[in-house]
Amino acid sequence: MSLTVIKPGFHTTVQDLGRPGWRHGGIPEGGAMDSIALRIANLLARNAQGAAALELTLTGPQLRLEQDTLLAVTGAEMAPTLDDEPIPQWRPIWAAAGAVLAFGQAASGCRAYVAVAGGIDAAPALGSRSTDTRAGIGGIAGRPLRRGDALPCGSGAGAAKAWGSRPKWAAPAWFAAPPRTLLASRSSSGSTAGTTVLRVVPGAEYGQFREAARTAFMRERYRVAPASDRMGVRLDGPPLETSDSAELLSHGVIAGTIQVPHGGTPIILAADCQTTGGYPKIAHVISADLPVLAQCSPGDWLTFTEVTSGEAQRILLDQEREMRVLAAAIRLSSPFSMNLR
Amino acid sequence: MNFVKSADGWAFSIAPLGDRALVVQLPPQGENQPAWQVSAELAKLLRAAKRSWIIDVVPAYTTVTVVYDPLLLYQTASAGVLLFEVAAAEVRAILQQLHEHQHRHQINQQEQLPKYAGVLHQEPRVIEIPVCYGSSYGPDLPQCAERAGMSEAAFIRRHAEAEYRVAMIGFMPGFPYLTGLPPELSQPRRSSPRSIVPAGAVGIAGGQTGVYPLATPGGWQLIGRTPLALFDPKRAEPILLRAGDHVRFVPINETETNLGEWQ
Numbered sequence: 001m002s003l004t005v006i007k008p009g010f011h012t013t014v015q016d017l018g019r020p021g022w023r024h025g026g027i028p029e030g031g032a033m034d035s036i037a038l039r040i041a042n043l044l045a046r047n048a049q050g051a052a053a054l055e056l057t058l059t060g061p062q063l064r065l066e067q068d069t070l071l072a073v074t075g076a077e078m079a080p081t082l083d084d085e086p087i088p089q090w091r092p093i094w095a096a097a098g099a100v101l102a103f104g105q106a107a108s109g110c111r112a113y114v115a116v117a118g119g120i121d122a123a124p125a126l127g128s129r130s131t132d133t134r135a136g137i138g139g140i141a142g143r144p145l146r147r148g149d150a151l152p153c154g155s156g157a158g159a160a161k162a163w164g165s166r167p168k169w170a171a172p173a174w175f176a177a178p179p180r181t182l183l184a185s186r187s188s189s190g191s192t193a194g195t196t197v198l199r200v201v202p203g204a205e206y207g208q209f210r211e212a213a214r215t216a217f218m219r220e221r222y223r224v225a226p227a228s229d230r231m232g233v234r235l236d237g238p239p240l241e242t243s244d245s246a247e248l249l250s251h252g253v254i255a256g257t258i259q260v261p262h263g264g265t266p267i268i269l270a271a272d273c274q275t276t277g278g279y280p281k282i283a284h285v286i287s288a289d290l291p292v293l294a295q296c297s298p299g300d301w302l303t304f305t306e307v308t309s310g311e312a313q314r315i316l317l318d319q320e321r322e323m324r325v326l327a328a329a330i331r332l333s334s335p336f337s338m339n340l341r
Numbered sequence: 342m343n344f345v346k347s348a349d350g351w352a353f354s355i356a357p358l359g360d361r362a363l364v365v366q367l368p369p370q371g372e373n374q375p376a377w378q379v380s381a382e383l384a385k386l387l388r389a390a391k392r393s394w395i396i397d398v399v400p401a402y403t404t405v406t407v408v409y410d411p412l413l414l415y416q417t418a419s420a421g422v423l424l425f426e427v428a429a430a431e432v433r434a435i436l437q438q439l440h441e442h443q444h445r446h447q448i449n450q451q452e453q454l455p456k457y458a459g460v461l462h463q464e465p466r467v468i469e470i471p472v473c474y475g476s477s478y479g480p481d482l483p484q485c486a487e488r489a490g491m492s493e494a495a496f497i498r499r500h501a502e503a504e505y506r507v508a509m510i511g512f513m514p515g516f517p518y519l520t521g522l523p524p525e526l527s528q529p530r531r532s533s534p535r536s537i538v539p540a541g542a543v544g545i546a547g548g549q550t551g552v553y554p555l556a557t558p559g560g561w562q563l564i565g566r567t568p569l570a571l572f573d574p575k576r577a578e579p580i581l582l583r584a585g586d587h588v589r590f591v592p593i594n595e596t597e598t599n600l601g602e603w604q
Contacts (some may be wrong), residue, residue, distance in 0.1 A: 023397035023408065024384065025572075025580030026554075027514045125574045135514045135555065137574045201360055250511055250518070252399035252406025254362050276401055276511030284359030287411070312360040313411065313424055320412055 001067040001118060001153040005145050006100065009061035014120050014139035014151075015113075017050040019128035023275040029255070030130045030138070033230060033271050033294030034111055037075035039323065040176050041115035043330045044072030044092040051119030051154075052129035054145075056112040058297065060103020061145060063114075067097045069153070070117040074176075076109025076295055082169045090175040096168050109295040118154035132272060134231070176330060178291075179322035181315050185292040195221060195301040198268075199289050201312050203258065203281030205242065213240040217282055218304055222266065226298040230272040233296060235265050242280055253277040256285040256293070258304075268293060286312040288319045353436060355429040358406060363428055365405040365436065376403040377508040377520070381585035382461060383439055389457035390435050394428070400584040401509045402518075407432055465506075467587040470552065470567050472501070472543050474592055478566035485528050485545065485562050497592055499523050500550070500564065505588040515554035515572035515580045519588060522550045534560035541567045543590070565590075 005012075015038065018031020032038035032055055039049040047053075054061075060078045065071075073080045073089045080087050082099045089112070095101070106112065122129045122139050131139030140149055185197050206214065222237035240260045253259065257269045259279035268285060269277070270293065285293055286307060296302060307315070354366045365383065367376045377400070384400035387407060394417070397408040411424050418427045442461050474497045475482040486496040505521040512518075528545040535558065538544070542553045544561030553559060554571035571581045582588065 020396045020408075022514075022580075023399045023406075024388075024510065024584070025514060026510045026512060026516050027580070029397075029408075126579060135572070135574070201357070204356055204358070204364065249402040249404075250509065251364065251401045251404045252358065252362070252408070254359060254406075254408055256359050274512055275399055276509070281358075287359070287361050309357060309360060309423055309425055316360065316411055317415065 001069055001116065001155075003116065003120075003151040003153065004064040004066060005147055005149040005151065006062040006064055008145040008147055008149070009056055009103065010059040011057040012061045012145040013055050013131035013133070014052050014122050015055040015130045016052040016128055018130050018271065019126045019138075022126055023252070026275050027126065027135065028132060028272045028275060030128065030132045030272050032113065032130075034075050034113065034291040036178060036182065036291040036319070036323070037111070037113045037294075038115070040090070040178065040326065041072045041074040041113040042119070043327055044074070044090070044176060045070050045115040045117045046092075047115055047117065047119050049327070051115065052122060053113050053115040053120060056103060056114065058110060059105050060112060062100055062102040063151075065095055065097055065099050065101060068095070070094055071101070072115050073112060074115075074178075075112040076106040078106050078112040079104035080112075085168070087169060088171055088175065090177070091171045094170045099168055106297065110297040111294050116153050121152040121154040134272065172333070174333065176326055179319045179326070181288050181319040181322065182291055185289065195303055196292060196296055197303050197305055198292060199286045199307045199312070199315070200258065200283035200304045201286060201307060201309055203283045205248075205280035206282055208242045208244045208280060209260075209282055210241050210243050213238075213242070214282075216240065217266070218306060220303070222302045224296045224298050224300045224302065228296075228298055230270055232270050232273055233268040233293060235267070235302065237265055239265055240282060248278050248280060250276045250278045253281070254284075256287065256290055257281055258283045258285065270294075286315060288312070288316040355432060357425045360425075361411050362406055362408040363425060363432065365407070365432060367403050367405075369403050375520075377401070378585065379439075380405050380509075381583075383436055384584060385460045386439050386458065387432065387435055389460040390455075391457070392431065399511075401511065465585050465587055466583070467589065468582060469589050469591050470543075470569055471593040471597070472565040472567050472590045473595055474500075474565040479543065479564040481531070481544075481562040482564045485526075485564055488528065489525055496526065496564070499526055501590045501592050505550070505590075507582050507584050507586045507588060509584050510580065510582060513555055513557065515582065517551060517571070517582045517588070519550055522548055524548065526550070528562040530560040531562060534558055538563065539566065541569070541571075543567060
């Protein structure tokens with residue numbers, strides 16, 4: 001099985017769950033920005049949850065399926081089609097060889113994930129197939145997809161079964177719902193309707209920010225700036241000043257860390273962030289909400305709300321419990337007995 | 342904050358970094374050695390302890406950051422306990438071993454230390470980095486020598502004679518923050534950064550000297566270039582340098598190396 005890239009899309013990369021364990025060498029952990037969407041796509045395609053899949057950004061690619069395969073699309077709504085017929089997301093899909101899987105622009109969210117049975121079989125670098133474009137490793141030659149790339153796929157449970165009969169594709173009536181922990185993040189009422197809420201715990205330098213800055217950070221809205229990428233989500237909004245402008249020595253940082261360059265606006269570090277940084281940290285997006293951050297597009301509005309460390313821990317454990325239930329449910333379902341349309 | 346203070350004033354604190362990492366903050370000046378040396382030793386010890394839930398240990402100037410897997414840690418914790426507290430308690434216990442190790446000759450506790458504490462007996466490594474100084478490899482060398490008020494040859498000699506140590510790795514894969522640049526070789530950053538600096542470029546910015554592991558835009562004054570890869574994902578040890586290593590720059594000329602590798 002392989003996929004041929006007809007159009008690469010805006011920024012499509014191979015991603016798995018990243019390469020932890022190399023930060024001491026300055027190598028980012030990387031991996032899918034929305035790890036929950038990646039894991040669910042893999043579950044639906046009968047892969048291990050951490051198999052390599054494609055991460056699509058804002059505008060998706062066009063891909064030709066060279067063999068019959070089981071696949072799944074999760075994450076941002078990106079109007080997927082197979083030979084121009086709309087197909088559903090968050091479901092396993094049997095697709096016939098020769099079909100063209102195409103995407104439009106993200107109608108909501110920022111990043112979609114395409115898992116195919118067997119996973120994308122790119123050569124691993126430092127234990128991961130995740131593309132790190134800055135280090136030039138992982139994925140396809142350490143870069144985003146290009147027209148003409150052939151993406152080899154491994155052999156998975158759904159890869160060997162030929163979808164010999166027609167129609168072109170089929171999907172079951174059920175779908176996988178993302179964990180409820182991720183649904184709390186969209187405010188639908190009042191003046192903040194359409195605003196994404198990210199839950200945070202305070203950073204080490206929170207107390208060094210001026211009272212007005214702390215209030216603004218927790219109350220005002222911030223807008224995702226166009227310069228955002230997999231290294232960091234840059235925000236436009238009220239500048240945040242510290243009362244103490246002492247320089248910090250470089251120290252370890254992780255995805256979710258919200259650092260504030262001098263008197264400036266916050267940057268939320270993301271999957272490909274540097275391993276060390278020197279700016280004051282006002283807060284950290286909780287681990288369970290990193291998939292929410294991944295779906296923020298330039299122009300989107302954000303607010304922050306504080307939770308305790310205990311709450312952050314409980315939300316993460318709840319999310320994992322839901323993922324376990326979902327994994328079991330998908331395993332028990334049969335992708336081979338599908339209601340045809 | 343969790344402070345541990347011993348009778349001789351040796352102290353550190355442990356604070357959370359978000360909800361899946363913690364930071365060990367060391368006093369800026371250790372008892373007999375700078376904080377970054379303590380940090381490098383502690384990082385070595387934490388890695389050698391091989392806890393399954395420890396994902397990454399990142400030593401820096403006065404801190405060691407430990408990134409952990411909350412889900413793995415949860416399996417070993419009792420219900421209702423804050424995972425940060427569990428991780429902090431383990432890290433504190435390991436750090437205490439470093440302290441005891443440093444005083445073992447007085448208290449004769451060596452045999453009570455866990456086996457992995459043996460990493461502390463390893464001599465620091467000495468890594469030699471061959472450098473082609475000047476010409477097209479170090480286009481800023483003439484101006485640097487002029488600013489320092491010495492000849493190019495003297496500038497090269499001073500840079501290559503000095504003893505450097507890796508205080509930390511960060512910023513990009515394999516990038517060493519080196520201590521030990523002779524003060525008279527300090528240089529201002531370039532007023533306009535180069536849009537691309539090649540991998541292996543050896544430069545100076547302020548009181549720091551360093552080597553770019555990857556091609557990247559940069560504002561350092563470039564004085565030379567090494568054919569040695571500081572980051573090579575295909576090598577068994579992808580990252581050449583580690584915090585704590587000694588580094589020496591060895592001048593070479595163009596004919597001594599395969600320049601083809603640089604292109």
